[in-house]
Structures are given as C-alpha cells and as structure tokens.
Amino acid sequence: MKHFFSSLNFKWGKTPGVLFLIIILFSVSILFLGYFYYSNQVKVIKEQKQSELTSISKLKINQILRWKKERLGDAAIIYNNQDLIKNIANWFNNKSSLEERKNISLWENTLKTTYEYYNIIYFDKDYKQHLRPGEKKSDYSQVLEMGKKAIQSKNMIFSDFLIQENENIIHLDLIIPIYLKNDKDISNVGFLVLQIDPQLYLYDLIQSWPTNSKTSETLLIRKEGDSVLFLNKLRFKEDAALNFKIPLDKQEIPAVQGGLGYEGIFEGVDYRNVKTLSYIKRIDGTTWIMIAKVDRDEIYEPIKEKALQTGLITVILVLLVAVGIYALWKSQKLENLNKLRAAELERLALTKHYEYLVNYANDIILLADENLNIVEANERAIQHYGYSKEELLNKSFWDIRSPEERALLLSHIEQVEAAGGQIFETIHIKKDGIKFPAEINLHVISIEGKKYFQDIIRDITERKAALFALEQSEKHFHSLFENMLNGYAYCKMIFNDNNDPQDFIYLDANKSFERLTGLKEVKGKKVSEVIPGIRQTDPGLFERYGRVSLSGIPEVFEINVEALNMWFSISVYSPLKEYFVAVFDVITERKNADIALRASEALYHSLVENIPASIFRKNREGCYEFVNSRFCQLKDLKEDEIIGKTPIELSEYEAAKEAGGKFQSESGLRQQTIVHGSEHHELIMKTGQHIELEEVYPQPDGTIKYYHVIKAPIISHAGEIIGSQGIQFDVTDRKMAQREIEKLNSELEDRIKQRTIQLETSNKELEAFSYSVSHDLRAPLRALDGFAKILLEDYSHKLDAEGQRLCNIIISNAKKMGQLIDDLLAFSRIGRQGISQSSIDMNAIVNEVFQELITDKIKDQIEFTVQPLPESYGDLSMMRQVWRNLIGNAIKFSSTRSKSIIEVGALSYDDEKNIVYYVRDNGVGFNMQYADKLFGVFQRLHRVNEFEGTGVGLAIVQRIIHRHGGQIWAESEENKGATFYFNINRLRSES
C-alpha cells in the first residue's frame, strides 16, 4: 500500500545544455552583428577612396586640357601677328633691317622668359632652317615632318611628348605655320616650332596630389605598339618618363589595363608590384591616359583599425552575456533546490496523512490497473464485499458490479478517462449476492508512468431510502400546498430599528395566491415592488403581520386591502421569528354582498317609511304582519294595535275604540271596502294574481278620499304563496285636478274652433285684399304713367319746360308707387305663403345670388369672400330671397367705397344645430340708435337721393327668418360698415 500511494511525484530539473545553447545563440548574434558592422565600414571607406580617386583624376584631366588650350592660344596669337611674321619673312629673305631683327629677338626673349618655351626654331617655306645668331644646327627630322603636315593642312599642330635622341631632353612641340596676308593673297612664309619643357610646369601639374597621402600618385601613359609607355617621371621611379615601358601581357597592372582601353576603378598591382587601387581615364583629344592610384595598404589602414575595434567590442559583449546568464542560472538553481526541499518535506507529511486516511476511511477504496483488475483494496473494502483480500485482488471491476449495470461500465470508464475523474451512481454486488446502490468516485492516476484507476466507493443504501422517503413526503406536501384553494404566502418581514414593520419579502407562494390576488411571480420580491404604495394605504396589514412575526402568536382576521381593493380573510402564523406564513381567502364578493344587503335594507326601509302611501303585508291567514307608519297614521292607531289582526278584526277594534262611531251614514260603503279587503286576500292566496283598483274611503268630515291600490302575493323562495301585500296611494287630489283639466280642455277646444274660423276668414280677406291691390292699384298707376308719356310725346310742342318737368315728376312717382306696391305684395306674400322644407346648400345659393347681383360695371370694385357655410334646412326660394336682399344691401351701401369688401360666413355656437350666418360689408353702416327701425316696413335710415329703395327688403328678410323660427339682428357703426346676422331653426318642420 505504501509503495503505491506514496510514489505520486514529479521529477524535473534544468540541464546546463540549455544554458550553453543560450550563450552560443547570444554570441553568434553578437558576432554576426560585429561582422555586419565591419563589412559595412569597409564598403563605406572603399567607396570614399574610390570617389576621391575619381574626382582627383577628373580634376587633373581638366587642368591638363586647360593647359593645352592655353598653349594653343599662345600659338594662335603668333599665327595672327602679321608684323612679327613680316619681320620673320624679311629675315628669311635676308632683307630684314636691324630693327626687324631686334623685334624678333625681343619677342623671342619674352616668349622664353614668360612662358615655358625653352627654344624656338624657324623654317622657311622651303623647309630650310634659319638659325638665330649663335644657334647650333640640330637634327630636326621629327619636326620637319610635322611642319610639312602643318603647312599642308594650314593648321597648328601640338606634338606628343618627344625626346631629343642625343641630348635626352623631353619636350613637346607646337608647330605654327605662318602666312603673310595682303589684300590680294595669302602666301606661306614657313613655320615656327615652339618647344615646351614639361619639367617646367606640366610634370608638376600631373604629379601633384591635393591631399596628404603617402602612396597616392597620378601618371600619364600612352600605348606604344605592344606595350605602354610612361610619359612622366613616377613617384617611385625617377627616370621613367618616356623611358619605362611595360608589355601589354602584364594585365594585373593598371597602366596595361589603360592601354587596353579599360576605364574606371581597377584593383591590381603597380609597376613596383605593390597592390593598388586605381582610377583609369582617357584624356579626350590626346593619346594620353590618366591613371590615379593609391596603395591598398593605405586604404586598409583605417579599415584594419575598425576591424580591431569591432572585434574587441564583440568579444567583450560575448563575455558579458556568458557571465550574466551563468549567474542567473546559478541563482535559479539554488532557488529550485530550496523549493524542492520544502516540497519534499510537505510531501512526506501528506503521504503519512494520506495513508492514515486510506486505511481508516469509511469509504471503500480500490485500485485497479488499466485492465480494470483490482490490484489494491483497503480494509473497508474487504469488510464490505465479504471477500478475503486474496479473493478481492483476483477480481476486477466487472465482478463487483451488479450484472444489470455491467453494460454501462465501459461508457463510465470512457467518461472518466476523458475527464480525468467522475462521480456516478451504480449498483454493486457483494460476495453473498446482496446488491447495494453505490456512489462511485473514480479517478485515473499515474503511478511511476503506469495508468491506474482509483475507485472510492460508498454504500448509499440508507441515503437512498431516506431520500426516497423525503421525496415522497415532499411531493405529498407540495401537492397539498399547491392545490389547496386557499392562498398561501411565506414571507420575511423587514423591520426598522424601532421594530416597526417596513416591508416584507415573498419567499414562497402557491398557485392559489396568484389566482386569488392576480399578482404574478412574486417570489423573491418585496411587497413594495409587487404592490407599490401598500405600506401607506394599508398600515393595518403591516401592523398585524409585524405583530405575529415578532410574537409568534397566530391571528385570524378579515381585512380590506385598499391597495388591491379586495377583502381578505387571513390566518397568519410565524414559523420563525421575523418570518410569517399567511393563509388566506378572498372574500370581497361576500363582503360586497353584505354591504349591498345592508344598503338595500336601508334603502327599502327609507322607501317604505317615506313613500306617500300606506303599505301593509298580511300572512296566510290574512292578519297584518307589517304596516308602515303612513298606514298607522291613516288608521290613527299604533303599529302594535294593528299587527296580528285581520281587516275585519281591526275594523271592529276601531269601532269599539270610537265608541259609537262616526261613520254611521256611510257605514255601508266602508263595510264594503273592508269586505273587499278580505276577499282580495283570499283571491290572491288562491290564484297568486295581482289586483289593481281604486278604492273609495268616506271620511269623518263627509268628504271622500280616493285610493289607488295595488295588491300582490308574497312568494317564498320555494315558490309558495305565503301571504299578500298591498300599497295604497291617496289620489284624491289628482282625481280632482283631472276633473278640472277635462273641463278646461273642453272649453279650450271650443275657443280654438272659433278662432280658427276667424283666422280663416281673415286670411281669405287678406288674400282678396292682396289680389285686389296687385291688380287694381297698379292699373291707375299705369294710366298715370302712360298718359303722362303720351302727353310728353304728343303735346310736347304745347308744353313749356316746366310743364314737361311736371309730367316727368308724375311719371317717376307713378313708377315709385308701382315699386312700392310690388314690394308690399312680396312682403305680404311671405306671410301667407306655405314653407316647403328641404336641405339647402347655402354656399351654392350665396354664389348664385352674388353672380345675379353683380354687373360687369361694379364687378372689379367688389372684393367678395365666402367662408364655408354649413348646409341648412328650410324654404329654398325664401332663403334665396334672404341672401339676395342682404348681399344686395351690402353691395348697395358699400358702393360709395373705392373698394367694397363683403364677407359672408357662418359662426357655430354650442353645437352644429346653432349656426349663425352673417353678411359683413365696409359700407356706410348706420347708427345703432336706430337699429330697432331697420326691419320695419317702409323704414329707411338713409335718404332716397343717397340710396334707392322702398324700405321693404329687410322687412321681408325678417319675416322669412321669423317664419323659419330664427332671428335676425345687425351690428354697425356709422361709416364703419355693417354686419347682419341671422340664424334659422334648421330642423323645424312646419306644415
């Protein structure tokens, strides 16, 4: 056991190899960086040197070319110096004067001293040399050839470097052919040779080096046959000029490369066989090649220095890195060792603890190899399964599993392998065949690289049984709780510091809670969230819940929860301090019914007592069992004197009480009524019918009272007739009033008949009158007009101006009278004419009327606006007349304005039924003082010569409006326009 369970340990450490690898990696990187830096430096220095060589060469070439140009310039001056040439020509012909010879000497001296020409040779045109006094004759065969060429080409020639064979002098010659020029022709005189000593200037120019250098030099060469010839003396070879040659096969030498035609940078060995870097360039217009060179050693001197520096720094860096990493590794290793030591100590302690735990554990612990064969088991396992240890170690996980659960084993193992460990339940079997439910905690573990399954098993038989019992009980109670009809809520009360309940939280509630209260998903919520404001509306509820939560004494109460507007019957108890359970039922309906019943009773009572009628109820036997106070008043008895008696008994009682009675005279009638009362009761008891009749009661003072009586059965819940009831109204006054009305009505009808006859007569008379007016009043007027016209037509020659004027007055008055009659008739017709009712489109009428009224003449002077007008109901032609008169007036009375503004509209008051139409103008208006005269017949507020008219128009309008049940009025101010308003009763139907 110790062997297996204590070997769970991890071994690991750092090898120094990794360390070396890191150091090498760092070193290589540093070396690479160093090399990269060095090679970059070399490249830079080389490029620098090359560009130096190139630029110095180019400078030299420029200087040489300029020098050559200057020399040719000297020659050109001589070539053009005709005086000198004349002198020379004369000298050649031996004709020269002394002065001329002096001139030549003077020029020669100047040339020699000032320039680098050391000798001048003269040849005539026959190539014969003329010697200057004292001059020796030399061999000038080279020069002669060039002179011939120069004369032929008539051009100056600049010779290459030449050497005087015997004298060993190096020179360059400038050959100048000379000509004498006059107006007619040019004649050759001969040629001059100016000899230049390169030692004097040219060699210095070539050889000088502008910077400080030990080995740099420039040199000129030219190709000559199969070798190159050095043209100047060299830095390291004094006698090289035109003397030193190198054959063309020595290609490593830059001069040879130049001779072969190469131009540019070249690395090779020089004439000393020393390694050099050189720049080669041809000089245009010459056979010369310029070479600038420097020794490699001189170039590599700074490079070597750089290499040394870089190498040194690299080595130092590599060393530093190596030392640093080593130190880091060392300290890490030390720390790890310390940790390992501590872990080892801890592990030892744990192992001990673990072994103890395993052996004395209450759980079964098994260990199996990867084939699920049991390789180890603890004491508890041996006890529980009933196998000996040897037997158990020969079993596998398959054997201890109950046969019906074995199929699942492989899937369990797979899950454990995937997750590393898992807990599940299964059924195991003991040696004696007894099965038990087991909770398995299976883990994969690795012991010294091998895979094992560690199985911790617990017999959960008891737990299962207990759980099952609990579940059953829980189910039972939950069902009860959920299904009971009462609402249930389990809550925690929240108190403030003074132990006053502030709020409570619903911890649980059943279905009925939701059904009864309509509150959903209350669990976990505060009541203040569920029913906001309940704390303020229902402090009583909080008080009771708070009290029970604190005291633990249950309470049962009924309460109206204002916030919900519901009545509750609540039993509340506290299972734990500050917690409470409320079991409740909603009793709103019952409570409401109670209240309604009480209200109904009160209403009924008040009704019965206050109604101006006497009410009674009789039982089956016909005895009074209830009477109201009015009934008692009527009988002048107290209630208890009446109750329990039949009407007959009551009558006898009354009679006895009256002692002798006052009703002797009318006793028959009275008796009859009383007998009727008993008969009615019996009839109702038998048939259940309702009886309604009028009863007559003679009064002690001799008058008679009339009662309207209704009698009906009293029916029990079972539908049985259990008595009768009745109500008696005193209708004596009504009876009297009715009689009076009947009498008055008959009188009234007579009167109306008479009136109608009068009215009809009057109407007929009026019609006859109108007809007569219409017909007869006009005839005389026509005669007046007609004959006055005839008078004017036929007798104008006999009438003077005044006579004619008077005739015209007759005519105009006749016409006016005619108009008056027409208007008056129209007015009277309105009164008599029947009104036909139809709906009227006011907008259409107004527009039509306006179109009729305007003429082209006044059209542009009127600004006419119509607001939308509601339609109306009335007589179409009459309404047209109203609008015609009103709009006509508006046009007429605003005609004096430069622009007439007329507006027609409608105002709506209260509702659509009350509509006021109006016509507004900006005319002369009128004084409101005379407003009452506006609508009178023949009433005019303006003089005739101001505005025409008979004064009937508005009277007609008013009459029409009145006939339509409406009203008309006007508002105005003098000179500020007028507004006429009218309304009509739209829905009035008049036959």
Next chain:
Amino acid sequence: MNTEELNIVDILLIEDNPNDVELTLRALKKVNILNKIHVLSDGAEALDFFFRKGKYSNRNSKNEPKVIILDLKLPKVNGLEILRNLKGDENLKTIPVVVLTSSREEQDVVESYKLGVNSYIVKPVDFEKFIEAVKELGFYWLLLNQPPK
C-alpha cells in the same frame, strides 16, 4: 258694330279698363300692327262673342280671331273662367290666348298655364316697357306663329 266687321277680327282684346285699352291700342299702333282689333270690356260679353249668343248670335264662326289678348280681372265673368271655356271647346282651343294682366300673383300664373294659356304677360307700370311687351306679343302671335289650319 255690324256683323261684317266682326267677321274680320284679327286681334280680340278683352279688357275692362278703358285706360288700359287705350294704352294697348296705342302700343300696337306704335309698333305698326294695324290689324283689325276688336275690344270687349266684360267677361259675359266675351263668352257671348265666342259662343255666338245675344248680340253675337250672327257672328260667322269661320273667321275666329288670330289671337286673343285677355285680362284676368273682368266684370261678371273673370279671365280664368273665359280661358277655361275657350280651352275646353274643340273649335276654340286652337286660338292662341295671351293673358295680359296687372297680376303677378303666382296662383294666377299657375292657374292660367294649367288651363292652357299660350302666353302670360304682366302689364308693367312703365309705359315704355308696356309698349315693348305689346310689341313682342303682336309680332310673335300675328307674324311668326303658324296656327293649325
């Protein structure tokens, strides 16, 4: 007035007011309608004329007037009654009847048209207009209208 004259009546004017008669005649004359005009001044006489009674018993029924100008308000028998009689008679109803009256009462107009009047003219007070109305009446009924043969 002899029977001869009565037989060649073109226009029969039935009008009781002598002023109106004079004005009407003058109007006709003024517009150059010079046809033979006969004037009757009461309703009863008019009926005698049409139905050849009394002094008109000898009138030749073949020469009926071309147009009748009728006032409504007449002594004894009023215009509407005359109109009813005329339009109720098979022989007379083709004679055009023009009502020329002072009345502009709607009941008169409606009644006249119901009875079959050919034209209804309200006498204007203005003489000029009166002449105009008579002129149009004469032109239309005498010159333009084509009576059935």
